[in-house]
Amino acid sequence: MLAMRAAGWLALARVALWTLPFARVQELSARLGERRATVGVAPGRVAWTVETIARSIPKATCLTQALAAQVMLSRAGEEPSLHIGVATDRGAFEAHAWLELHGRALVGDRELDRYARLESSR
Numbered sequence: 740m741l742a743m744r745a746a747g748w749l750a751l752a753r754v755a756l757w758t759l760p761f762a763r764v765q766e767l768s769a770r771l772g773e774r775r776a777t778v779g780v781a782p783g784r785v786a787w788t789v790e791t792i793a794r795s796i797p798k799a800t801c802l803t804q805a806l807a808a809q810v811m812l813s814r815a816g817e818e819p820s821l822h823i824g825v826a827t828d829r830g831a832f833e834a835h836a837w838l839e840l841h842g843r844a845l846v847g848d849r850e851l852d853r854y855a856r857l858e859s860s861r
Contacts, residue, residue: 745789782815782819782845812840
């Protein structure tokens with residue numbers, strides 16, 4: 740059941756990122772996360788499931804994964820935070836998104852030391 744929910748949220752996040760301005764995607768994500776599910780799931784299990792299912796969804800980028808996990812964890816009563824960073828250390832601009840919970844990266848936690856975190860205006 741968790742895998743099916745992850746696939747649905749990943750697909751929704753992917754479509755939203757293709758069709759809506761990012762500010763609108765953030766608003767939608769926050770609103771969807773307000774609805775609480777009745778059963779919580781271990782955050783690590785949500786992260787693993789999202790990252791695993793994302794491999795089978797075309798263009799399920801780090802941002803797509805972070806957004807899907809953010810909604811799932813918020814609905815489970817958690818308060819995750821989405822972060823976006825940039826790196827130029829390999830000769831080209833590179834962006835990356837990750838999701839943190841209680842100060843620990845859960846989704847997209849690879850090579851974070853390369854990225855300078857962008858501050859949110861919200």
